Amino acid sequence: MMSPARARIGGLALFAINLAYAAGLFAAMFGPNGTGTLNLGPVLGAPLLLVPFGLLMLRPVDRNAWLLALMCSGFFVFVGGITTGLTPGATVAMAMYRSLVMTMSPALFACLFLVFPARTPLDDHAPGFKWGLLVVGAALVLTSDIWPVLLGAARAADADGMLQVPLIQGNLRRAIDFLYIMGAFGAGLYGLIWNASRSPRSDVRRKTTVLATGTALTVVPWVLVVMAELLGIPAPQWLGIVAVLNTPFLPAAVAYAVVRHRVMAIPVLLRRSARYLLVQRGLAIASVLASILVAILLVGVVQRLLPEESEFGVPGAVVLAVLTGVTLARTGTQVERQVSGRIDRLFFRESYNARNVLEALAEHANSAAGRDELAEMLEAEIDEALHPATIAIYLEDQHDRLTMMASKPDGSRAPRSLDPRMETWAPLAGRRKSVLLPIGPGMLVAQSAGGDGGVAGRLSSLLHPVEAECLAPLAARRDHRLVGLIALGPRLSEEPYSREDLQLLDSIADHAALTVENIGLSEEMAERLEAQRAAEREIEVAQDVQRQLLPARAPELPGFVCAGHCTQAKSVGGDYYDFIPTGSDGLTLVLADVAGKGIAAALLMANLHAILRGHHDLTRNDPIGLLERVNRQFYASTPGNRYATMFLANFDRPSGRLLYVNCGHVPPRVTRADGGVDKLHTTGLTMGMFDTWIGESATTTLHPGETLVVCSDGVPEAMNDGDELFGDDRFDDLLRTHAHLPVAELINAIKSDVQAFAGDRRSDDLTLLVARVTA
Structure with a gap:
């Protein structure tokens, strides 16, 4: 049998690379210089060019189509490329071609089938392995004997026309070739076998079974031939014959996968x-x-x-x-x-119009008033534009879960809700780009704008009932959390989603995400408004209760008049006043100011009011005993940071005597008949500050024409825009000026002056109690 290293190509015998042993063996058996009479190599190898390059013409932007075409070009040279009848220039060009494609075909084989029809665990864990094989293949090309030819060494051929100038020779080259071929073809065959038998998806196993069988029938015999020659073992003639005759199985398996299982979506293109x-x-x-x-x-x-x-x-x-x-x-x-x-616009107007529909949807998505309306709009418009077989629209609900708001067909078996806090969603939401999944026809490898196939695989498994082929995440702009998800199944036309489709879906998702956020904010505002209205209704009830606690009208005593007024800084507050009769000719006057404002102060005020009323009848003539009891109970039911100031006085009408206790309150004033103003200073501790109350009573007398004025700290502590207090002196001057007014008018005069002084800055409760002896 002719040595495979001496194959002649036209007038120039060329040693291409060591991987050409198999081609030389075939030429010895069937070529014109061998013992055979018929060169079947180009005939049987023709499908290796026709099928892959036909697919490449239909899918010029598909990486896998390019890998398949380049790989099969190398296999065609193995089988029997055209090498005779060429001019010297064409011979050199053919040598370049042979050196490149034959050497790189093992690496291309591994690069293709480690990720086709689906990504394998080896590529998941060691994605750089296939790139390493490409580097080794490129190094073998650069060290082949073709470069001396291009540099002018073709004239150095020996008398037999054989060029003996390889850059790496002998056992080293054979060892490198052996490891390279074993690693590359072994990895590619592993990928095919794993996808055909171990893939978790039945559609991948179905697509790969015939493809793996046909590829193995073609590749394995040739690999055995080459490995035998590299090991110095003459390959049996029958093995070479089997290798040549099995050549059509690879292109036939590829064609079957394309036509039967719609690999690469070629049937769509053919239609x-x-x-x-x-x-x-x-x-x-x-x-x-x-x-x-x-x-x-x-x-x-x-x-x-x-x-x-x-x-x-x-x-x-x-x-x-x-x-x-x-x-x-x-x-x-x-x-x-x-x-x-x-x-496209001339022959595929429907596709062009679909893009317009999606753009219009992206512009009007924000007009949706609610989640259901938004989901229905998305489902209807996307269905009309892209015609997917299945649709599932998930939007964030009020419980921060992704709930399916719309689907096609109705009653889809897809999960009704998803947890957006799962780690699976984090890369998808953070990238804010649509992702293609390997469920639908034509999607051989999970791919996305970010290139994260692992994430796509996990999402594909999670949404398997939808048969999702494309996912568009709706991510919040501020914190990138997932607020929605659009899951689309295969298109009814079986055409894959293009890059332009993904870009438009990304635009739709951005607008829809903003709409979901706006809907969430609107619902939050509505909830707050509803809560505010509920609180206002509760406050109105509290106001009614507090008004009921204040005297409806002043009691009537001969020769004595009194009145009160309470204006809270908020809707309710901690100030109150009270008139409690003590027989037919006596009256207890009370004005208290609970620390704080709002509902908390109002509740404590109501508590203090009830305690005081509850103990008053038992100790009406003993204000010290009354306040001790009140303080003890008020202290036990009050937080440690709460207390109340109080002025309590028992007035005896026949004598005009006023027995009073000032529990840390603003000193009340008594305007005398001669125009003087007396202050009734503190005589005891504030209420609720300590467990034991300590204080004493004091006495003064109200003569006819003299007036008692009790106020809360909202009067002297009122402050204007210049941070100036109303103060005691201004209050005393006010009383001297208006002392002659009836008690009701005096209250109005005090209110008016304080409000005029403070303007809009008044921030404290204002409570007044005025009593006067008239005769």
Whole structure:
């Protein structure tokens, strides 16, 4: 059998790379220089180019389609690429091609099947492994024997036409090749076997079974042939025959997976009109053909212009042709992208209109008045625009859970609620980008705008009943918490969601998230308003109760008049006054001020009022005993930081005697008939400050025309905008000025002067009690 290292290519025998042993073996068995009479390699290998490159034409932006096409190009060279009848320049170009694709095909095999049709655990735990294989493959290309040829060493071939200048030779090269091939093909086959047998998703197992079988039937025999040659063991002829005959299984398995299981969504593309494919894909085809034609012309022109014996003629022509071809290809790609949008609008008006619908939805999402209305709007518009088979709209409810507000079909088996605090949601909410899941047709690898396939896999498992293919998170702008989720199943047209669809869904999600936040704020405000209204109703009740505690009218005694007034700084407060009859000719006068304001002070005031009334009849003639009892009970039922000041006086009408106790209160005033003003100073401790109350009583006499004025601290401590107190002196002058007024008018005069002084700054309760002996 012919040595595989001596395969001839046209007039120039070329040692491509050590991985070409298998191709040499096949050529020895079936090639024109061997014992066979029929070269079946190109015939059986043709599907390796037709199927992958056909898919690539339909899916030019799919990374997996590119990997498949490049990988199969290397396999085609293995089987029997066209190597005869080529010009010297084309021979060198073919050598470059062989060196590149044959060496890189094992790494491309691993890169593809570690993530296709679904990402494998090996790639999850060691994502850099496949990139390492690519680096090793590139290093093998750079150390192959083709580079001396490009540098002009082609003239150094021996008499038999065999070039003996590999940069890495012998056992070292064989060892590197062996480990590289074993690692790369082993990893790729592991990925196929794992997805076919161990994948948690039945759809992935179904798609991978035939694909794994066909790939193994094609790849394994060739790997065995190459490994045998690298180990120095002659490969049996029958193994080479099996390897060649099994070649069509790989493209057949790929074609079956595409047609039967809708891998890469190719059936959707095939259903597009032939006119569309001809116009749009024809642009790409024309660009590639133009690049190749120009490159060939340049090779011929350069070879004609340079002397035949020039060492740089062929390499220079090849390099110039490659650079020119790349430039033309890039230019053609840019033109194709610009024209594609026009073609979409011309042939696929429905898709173009769908984008307009989504944009309009993004603009009007904030008009929704409630969560249900927003969810129904999202469900209806997205269904009309994208036609997904299933929809689930989750929005944050008032209990901070994600509740399904709308779904398609109705009664979906999707979870009714989700916990947004799960760690699974954190990356999705933080990224604020839609994510594609590998549930629907065409989604071979979990992918997203952020590239986090692991998160996509967990979300896919969580939302399996929805068969979610696309998730759009609704994230709050301030704290990035998840306030909603849009889960879309496969489209009824089986067409995958495009990048443009995801961008529009992101825009919708942003607007919807803002709407959910606004709805939440509106509900919170409504709750607060309702709570405020409820509190106001409660305060109104408290006001009514407090008004009931104040005397409805002043008691009538011959030759004696009295009146009272209470204005609280808030709706309710801690001030109160009282008139308690003590027989037919006596009266107890009380004015108390509980520390603090509002409901708390009002409750303590009501408590103090009840305690005082409860003990008064038992000790009406003993104010000291009365206050001791009141203090003891008030102290026991009052927080330690609460107390009350009080003025209590027993007035005896026949004698005009006023027996009083001032418990830390503002000194009451007595306006005398001669115009003087006396103060009734403190005689005891405040109420509720200590367990034991200590104090004494004092006596004064009210003569006809003399007036007792008792006020809370809201009068002397009233403050104006200049931080000036109303003060005792101003209060005394006020009393001297208005002492002649009837008691009711005197109260109004005091109120008016204090309010005029303080303006809008008055912040304390204002309570007055005025009593006068008239005869």
